[in-house]
Amino acid sequence: MAHGIEDVARVAGVSTATVSRALRGIPGVAPSTRDHVLAVAGELGYVASPTAASLATGRTRTVGIISPWVNHWFHAEVIEGAEQALREHGYDALLHTFDMERERPRRRLDPGALRRRVDGVIVVGGPLVADEVRVVEDLGVPVVFVGSGAPGHVVVRLDDARTARVATRHLLDLGHRVVGHVTGAVVDDGPAAPSWWRRAGWSAALADAGLSADPDLEVDGRYDVDGGRASTHVLLDRRPDVTGVFAASDEMAMGVVLAARDRGLRVPDDLSVVGVDGHALGELVGLTTMVQPAVRQGGAAARVLLDRVSGEPLPPRDVVFETELLVRTSTAVPRVGALVGR
Template structure:
């Protein structure tokens, strides 16, 4: 007859719960105990059955992962990082995505689709309403947010404000004095939403340098290539004197580069462009960017939710750093004016 978990527990001199935690690699088991349990399990030929463990504990060994989309760089990389980390611990992922309706708004999160199906929940890059958060918490499982944080939930995120300040300061240090900003959707108004903090960082850097901050220097791009392309055209039309732009994502930044080429302007000779992300395709257009570790954020959040399931009290927030990667899309401004898409000359930038 095959040995069971009770046999391993008796032989190792520990509880069955400790055997389960040790063999699954969960925290709160010291190294010596974990090794003793593994050695005894191997001697007795015991192999843990995930289905049996789930039945015995009432656990599903599945984590719900809520994301508005999977086909954008940030979301796909975070999801991949979380999925790999969870799989390595014997957990599955139940992916919950839903349609974004543009101007009509998004579909609201329905927590009931996760009821009795998951042991914890991750929410990627989606600022939720307070009642949506409350509904998820009512499931009785740990909740971790990635890329945003609100209503006091455990969060893994960038320091969006500092990242934006550093990106804008890079342009200021190059000598640019009229610097635009492409942000996300006009609907991004939650105080903990990344676009809000990135806009605030852009404003803070310009104000700190005594430079102009005006509403016609900021446009909304919707966090995709098409939106970045359209918004860059609007920005240049409204402010043909702009010589640099800080863009809140690499996909929008690549759209901005395309728009400038459409207008017959050269990057960086006429307009410099800097983004945020570290997108895999950024190198193809020589995009200067603030690189963020997206897969690592997913893995960190996955570990947090597993720790919470195991009873570990997590830190309220993990803030991950970004790093400036300078490529060919940024350079000092030209001293002569550049042609406007409307045909009017652009005043030359002052010497610095």
């Protein structure tokens, strides 16, 4: 005979509501009680029906994940972390991508396909403009942002200013005095965007050293390898005296390395390079980087969102993660005569 939720509650000595919360991973159940309920459910062979749970709660047990890219390292890692956390709590993920053309104007985000299909939304690294934020809000479900944020919403992010300062200071401490910056500004979001804070951190580190963040030292690498490569050529044509580069992502930093190779320059003898991420392929090129826990950020965003869905109190507006400098072979003391041949 098949056992129901009432049987699990009776044997476990708890209410059916507690059984339901324990089996669905909803907060508010003591870990020992949850383990006991799970053990009893396993012994009785009870498996909760997702359809029944949805009908009872009015929830879809699905979370929408909105991202402009799935092939960039950061976005893929965050999505993976979010999906893992959602799965652990019995939720599915519904991925919704949108057009991020390199040229403006681009088509605006239209998340209408998510309406009445999700209990909440995670926006991953999406540089959304104000009207796009409003259409996401109009879905009428909790929203959490990762990376780029929006006023009035929970944002899971890095301490981007500190990240950039540490990376730039590493180059300065090695003796570099002309340090370029490859930014990832696809659109100008102001202080809502990581690229804004990374630019600010780079500029502040130079100022601390008595140096100027001249506009001709900054180029837009558009957060990918090709963009990093092309923009570095622009940078070195403009400022051949650059001996160090801070790139706002590892993928752009890899493009910097390729551009140096195109020009017959050696890394780090002629050009030192620092990135941000901790990309799995960074080790292949010996890339010095600011390692960030992207998978953990995705998991944190999912858990914050599920708390919101369950009616838990709001956490602090920003859930901030730190980065760690990982020194490899792409940075070194500038070589005497490193500018020859540029």
